[in-house]
Amino acid sequence: MGIVWFVYCTYQSSELAFGILNMKLFFASASLAGLSTVAARTFTVYNACPFTIWPALFTDLHAGSAVPNFKTGWEAPAWSTVTFSVPDNWTAGRIWASNKLARRNCDFSRSGGPTAQCLTGGCNGGLECDRNTGTGVPPATIAVVKLISCPTSFTNVALDCSEWTLSSNPNIPDNYDISLVDGYNLPARISNNKGCPVAECAKDLGPNCPAPLKGPFDSTGFPVGCKSACFANLDGHPQDSANCCSGSHNTPQTCPSSGVQYYSYFKGSAFSVSSLRSGSTSSLTAIAMKLFVASLTGSALLSSVAARTFTVYNACPFTIWPAVFTDLNVGSAVPDVPTGWEAPAWSVRSFNVPDNWTAGRIWGRRNCDFSKSGPDSCLSGGCNGGLLCDQRTGTGVPPVSLAEWTLSADPNIPDHYDVSLVDGYNLPMRITNNKGCPVADCPVDLGPNCPAPLKGPFDASGFPVGCKSACANGNQANSPNCCSGDFNRPETCPPSGVQFYDYFKGNCPNSYAYAYDESSGTALFTCPSTAKADYTLTFCP
Template sequence: MKLLISISMLYVTSAAVARTFTVTNSCPFTIWPALFTDLNVAPNVPDQPTGWEAPAFSSVSFTVPDNWKAGRIWGRRNCDFSTVQGPTSCATGGCNGGLLCDPHTGTGVPPVTVAEWTLQGDGNKDFYDVSLVDGYDLPMSITNNVGCPVANCPVDLGPNCPSVLQGPFDSTGFPLGCKSACFANLDGDPQDSANCCTGSHDTAATCPSSGVEFYSYFKGNCPNAYGYAFDESSEALHGLLQFTTRVRLHMQNLDYDQLYTDLTISTNVPDQVTGWEAAAFSAINFTVPDNWKAGRIWGRRNCDFSVNPGPNSCATGGCNGGLLCDNTTGTGVPPVTLAEWTLQGDQNLDFYDVSLVDGSDLPMRIDNNVGCPVADCPVDLGPDCPSVLQGPFDSIGFPLGCKSACFANLDGDQANSPDCCSGQFDTPQTCPSSGVEFYSYFKGNCPNAYAYAFDESSNTALWTCDSGKSADYTLTFCPNTTATATSFGNASLSTPSSTTSSSGGTSSTTGDPIIVSRAFSDARQGVMCTLVVALSVGLGLAIALT
């Protein structure tokens, strides 16, 4: 049984402008391949839907941009999209969106074998790998037509998988996958884990392969695959970067906070767990790397992690993993307002924005201590949201969010959509704001927010700050809201005089007081807030084409 993914280059002129990828299912059963591009790294996407059905022994060919960045392809097993369209639609590899994985949050649920690419990367090299960092669900091989090395995992790792990692299983009890020791949470703390290379184990020196449980099972069977987070040391992969300087980040308000780092970009992660409860009016301080890349923070609402923790645990912003978003696939389910950062980016600038590209679920503001511009969406967009975008709703019918036109799929084809800036609309020229439905609603209410995929042209979407100023940033949820005189159930809301820091002490309240209005009455128990750090640096986990 083998899933074979081959790559070749298509030369159109004197320089290659596209590559041809051929995905072949050599398995004797149907699979459902999926495709994802981290749009925080680059906007260039393949000419192919983000998910499709692949019958046994079938092939499909398509083109990808010659400079495709942070791209991944994987196979999903035992899928049924007839009743549920989401991460649980498949036994392995399911994604937000269903058959068509969401272009912003549609990473695959582990265990899953992943093929990864960054084309025209550092040193003008293509980087690629077959990754077992998220576990295994299908054998896989990446070949090419120019004699570069083969990356593969040609062995079915399910049947002989260690029992503590084995699964999920099909209806006959046959193992469809083999989890990583990190995803299986064998050491009990994924935020400070030798298996996950997190916390005190977040460098190559403190997270050697010898400390990763069952590394030898994966690497011994698949020596040409990426076996754990720092497998560059196996000499099959390259590109490790280490950084030590940190930036202080301050976050205010809300109930469940979350942190996520996309390890395909960088292994540098903030000094904070990937999920925690933050009661109403609370604040927390933590540090992030001084060169943090593609970082995200967002808030989740109306969460319940007591049953089947995962993307459906929250009304908005839920993620793979539950309270603690999965380190590699834990992006948030739209609609969700995002705060985004890249520190020490091009021209030694910090880049940051409040993004409505995935819709809106909470007002949000980013400010700083060095006088750089404020990015914000201070308005609750739910109540007046156009009816075709409004929702989800709480138990009394109050709108908790406002979807983007892309996520609502208003034009019927997310893979070729002016609302999504995809397919033939994948450039600023072919996807102007005038072609995006309801752009004016989001941008008119939140002129300092990033309202669609190419909103840089508005000049009030993506903000910068000289990295040399070493800014500390404050993210505030529900800024500048005014309270009504309403008493919410058995709890009346008031403004606190102090906040609790991450070290357990108290400090004076900073930023605007967070006085919760009717729109956020659920904050009497604390509004659901998720801090998610997403790092995706064009496949640092990759094989160099030499």
């Protein structure tokens, strides 16, 4: 089953996701039970904006009849999430959301069409957009499929939209991209759970938008959109325009990018067109990224205060307690976040991380009670300390899934990152980034099918919330399972000598399954330090 996350309100400089989150495990109980397949793909729309928006959904029924199993419009309070099923052959589909004024500040008691009900981003219809004519009103940041063409003849308002054509044919890939053809109103990103390229426009184009394109504006005069040169009708001939690729300019040969006014401004926002093999039945993640604001009206942007932004998203349907540890024997740079916090289901937290964070790790703790102290305060993943792990000794107690990083400020040395099962497993997790570098993950719940000698600990219902490593279950001083003693080199500690290696690596091929797993080629991942990647860690992806 593929799953798509669409998240509103994330930014290049302050990463807080509005997005479609991927590879979401569904559970029959509050415990991490099994994955339940209900459709070929699952989309989750998450509003990480600190205000209410009204997302909308549209399918071009002239291109295909398959439609998502969901409403065409809904109210999304701040930090809210909805999940719905999408057919494998959804064609010419789009989801859009609004910036400060686009399908925000809506009043559906009014009549008069898109511009009367919502100041920007409205549609034919009301709260639920008309299934045949309810496309969003430009200017719009759009995640587009090549079968879609967004209208360019509407009223001067702003819209954010993402569009897909999925494929159930193994010979035809899914197609997706971020489009600024209809202008801009929100940063946006599409990522996925199969390591395919990221499509994005990760900047707020409003404040620096060229004067002829800037707007609309909120009540404080802040620009919440940036029109395309076509939509702004700069050359006065929309039916025969190089900006619109219309009339005598309607072929790629007669409409080169050099003839489109302000092309460089938009293209400088680094969005890309991508394709994804349909046979992977992937999840796509579309993230519309919105800069934080200094006031409720959003009249000022949050300035960047660190080289990297990390986002930790709890996609589990239960509370966990993430923890952060830095090996201060290796480096002194530490993230700008407490060493532990409570993360309710579906919650997200973003924080700054120094460019040279070294030997850092993040993990999740389960079933915690901090009226007790020390590692035993949590059923799994506990640490020395309490809610806040001790900065020098507060590493996670096995079995525990670990997300690990060593970042680099040196342009000649890449970032290194991995998902490690060397200390066992206690939660599914995934590391993604905004630069198209590889995904590291263990998206499978390894507890239920864990080999009997390794299974546990167990919650009050008897459900296994962890799976120990073979090392933790044996003689740790001189063991091929631990690569210790006589087995402390790659040559003397091959994976063939590690018990149950195939269980961990087979289920989570993009993870570190034992101490010398680099030889697998899918354990330790790198990203060019010059890319200055921001990273997202998703629990229960």
